Amino acid sequence: MRISSLFFQTKKEVPKEAQIISHQLMFRAGMIQQLASGVYNYLPLALKSLRKLENIIREELDKRGCQEVLMPVVQPAELWKESGRWDYYGPELLRFQDRKGADFCLGPTHEEVVTDMVRKNLKSYRQLPWNLYQVQGKFRDEVRPRFGLMRGREFIMKDGYSFDVDEKAAKQSYDLMYEAYNAIFSRCGLSFRAVDAATGAIGGDMSHEFQVLAESGEDLVLACDSCDYAANEEKARTQTKELRCDATLYNEMEEVSTPDQKAVEDVAAFLKTPVEQFIKSMIFVAGGEPVMVLVRGDREVNESKIQAYLSVDEIALADDKTVEEITGAPTGFAGPVNLKKEIRILADWSITGIANMVCGANKNDAHLVNVNSGKDFELKELGDFIVIEAGEICPQCDGKLQEHRGIEVGQVFYLGTKYSERMNCTFIGDDGKSYPAVMGCYGIGVGRTLQAAIEQNHDDYGIIWPMALAPFEVVVMPLQMNKEVVVETGEKFYKELREAGLEVALDDRNERAGFKFNDSDLVGYPVQVILGARSIENGVAEVKIRKTGEKIEIKLDEVVEWVKNYRDTQING
Numbered sequence: 001m002r003i004s005s006l007f008f009q010t011k012k013e014v015p016k017e018a019q020i021i022s023h024q025l026m027f028r029a030g031m032i033q034q035l036a037s038g039v040y041n042y043l044p045l046a047l048k049s050l051r052k053l054e055n056i057i058r059e060e061l062d063k064r065g066c067q068e069v070l071m072p073v074v075q076p077a078e079l080w081k082e083s084g085r086w087d088y089y090g091p092e093l094l095r096f097q098d099r100k101g102a103d104f105c106l107g108p109t110h111e112e113v114v115t116d117m118v119r120k121n122l123k124s125y126r127q128l129p130w131n132l133y134q135v136q137g138k139f140r141d142e143v144r145p146r147f148g149l150m151r152g153r154e155f156i157m158k159d160g161y162s163f164d165v166d167e168k169a170a171k172q173s174y175d176l177m178y179e180a181y182n183a184i185f186s187r188c189g190l191s192f193r194a195v196d197a198a199t200g201a202i203g204g205d206m207s208h209e210f211q212v213l214a215e216s217g218e219d220l221v222l223a224c225d226s227c228d229y230a231a232n233e234e235k236a237r238t239q240t241k242e243l244r245c246d247a248t249l250y251n252e253m254e255e256v257s258t259p260d261q262k263a264v265e266d267v268a269a270f271l272k273t274p275v276e277q278f279i280k281s282m283i284f285v286a287g288g289e290p291v292m293v294l295v296r297g298d299r300e301v302n303e304s305k306i307q308a309y310l311s312v313d314e315i316a317l318a319d320d321k322t323v324e325e326i327t328g329a330p331t332g333f334a335g336p337v338n339l340k341k342e343i344r345i346l347a348d349w350s351i352t353g354i355a356n357m358v359c360g361a362n363k364n365d366a367h368l369v370n371v372n373s374g375k376d377f378e379l380k381e382l383g384d385f386i387v388i389e390a391g392e393i394c395p396q397c398d399g400k401l402q403e404h405r406g407i408e409v410g411q412v413f414y415l416g417t418k419y420s421e422r423m424n425c426t427f428i429g430d431d432g433k434s435y436p437a438v439m440g441c442y443g444i445g446v447g448r449t450l451q452a453a454i455e456q457n458h459d460d461y462g463i464i465w466p467m468a469l470a471p472f473e474v475v476v477m478p479l480q481m482n483k484e485v486v487v488e489t490g491e492k493f494y495k496e497l498r499e500a501g502l503e504v505a506l507d508d509r510n511e512r513a514g515f516k517f518n519d520s521d522l523v524g525y526p527v528q529v530i531l532g533a534r535s536i537e538n539g540v541a542e543v544k545i546r547k548t549g550e551k552i553e554i555k556l557d558e559v560v561e562w563v564k565n566y567r568d569t570q571i572n573g
């Protein structure tokens with residue numbers, strides 16, 4: 001590519017919505033342009049990198065037996081009604097009607113469409129397994145689109161779906177995709193971790209996220225400092241068990257007056273009792289039903305864990321009216337003893353093993369002290385319902401958990417028969433009976449991965465592309481465009497490097513050397529071949545490695561071989 005005719009313009013200023021460095025750099029390097037909030041134009045440099053990433057994905061999937069398809073962005077509502085997701089998916093799903101008044105949506109994901117496509121072809125167990133994927137634009141009307149391609153409304157995703165005869169085969173497909181994702185992100189030169197994850201709106205009962213570790217990441221990952229355990233905070237565990245209490249320590253429960261003291265910290269200060277002695281009682285509405293969750297006063301409720309435990313798609317704190325109906329008191333005085341209305345109570349392990357606790361009395365301005373489970377109320381459903389923090393013990397070994405920020409670039413889900421049962425995607429087994437296909441689904445945010453690579457690889461001057469994702473592997477920079485020998489040597493290398501199989505940009509613009517240096521550093525070409533009149537006279541070129549800043553003088557007739565070797569070692573490790 002001749003940069004003189006490349007459709008791009010580097011920029012000094014950044015728009016105010018570009019809050020993180022990778023977004024700023026993509027904008028400044030002339031790679032993306034915002035059209036509307038969360039909706040972007042991809043300019044040639046960005047698209048070149050995206051295509052390279054897509055091809056890495058294709059190679060790793062194709063060699064594992066996956067097949068590429070292309071499904072529509074526009075999806076009929078009927079399929080979403082069949083799966084049950086039309087009603088609950090919420091405002092992220094962009095819905096519209098055609099001229100006849102029929103309901104449609106723009107696909108945020110394709111479980112419904114692929115299940116419908118497969119059921120129309122599936123007859124016998126002999127046809128399976130199938131693993132179908134596509135690289136395609138998705139639309140999600142995100143509440144807060146931000147960070148450029150990281151959280152767009154329209155974005156490119158690789159989504160894949162596996163169909164198997166039984167759970168065992170489906171788990172093998174899951175493992176194969178887990179392995180493929182590791183290979184893909186490694187080839188991209190990313191530092192990442194596969195972490196145990198919650199399944200959220202997609203559903204299913206096993207999932208891993210691939211998290212690129214970066215300060216600006218929106219996710220929090222807890223990883224053990226001595227074994228391979230790592231999990232999203234939504235799912236992270238610690239070593240838990242029910243602790244027993246010595247019942248001889250139990251005092252008689254008593255009501256105390258706590259006027260206007262609602263928050264645990266305030267009541268604790270008022271009663272001069274440590275917060276660890278408190279039972280925090282929170283009321284949620286989960287899947288339409290109220291539920292009370294009890295955690296120790298100093299701990300936070302983990303809503304994702306409640307959602308997963310109850311197998312519901314939605315959870316939110318109950319409003320004041322609901323709280324009053326259940327407790328008979330205003331919000332702030334709830335507790336598990338003497339509820340006005342019986343509701344399900346989930347208790348976290350953290351409240352076990354402590355005698356004489358304090359909780360709300362279900363009465364305005366009152367709390368109960370000396371509350372003991374087993375005596376004053378029953379612990380019917382005990383489990384892990386809290387947010388785990390850094391420093392806690394790993395659930396797999398005795399190591400400590402540490403916090404990292406992460407960018408979720410991909411996620412794999414074991415779905416089971418959630419969609420195939422609801423949508424009747426079945427096959428006849430070898431025993432002549434009908435079975436639902438067992439499914440998995442697998443997503444990679446293509447744009448997000450590309451931008452995550454920049455988030456992890458940049459310096460004060462610009463992007464430092466990992467070789468595998470660079471829009472061009474090498475830039476040739478003739479410095480004095482008014483000197484024939486310089487221009488000719490530039491042309492010669494442009495030709496020879498391309499003939500050697502490299503992806504080459506020639507900066508043939510009539511610009512000052514400093515301008516070209518700045519642009520090349522900003523765009524982040526891994527190798528710069530710098531051609532100045534004096535060095536050419538001496539029979540050498542200056543080759544700069546963007547990653548290290550190293551500048552090496554190389555004899556003119558050895559440049560091509562040198563660059564090619566460097567490229568190969570970078571790609572093949």
Ligand code: ATP
Nearest residue numbers: 149150151152155157408409410411443444445448
């Ligand atoms: P998030 O939690 O970040 O909203 P998600 O878990 O809802 O993402 P998935 O349904 O798992 O997303 O989608 C698969 C992949 O698509 C994600 O791992 C992510 O890389 C990418 N992705 C999801 N939402 C967006 C978005 N709004 N913009 C860009 N990429 C996205």
Ligand code: MG
Nearest residue numbers: 209408410411
């Ligand atoms: Mg996800």
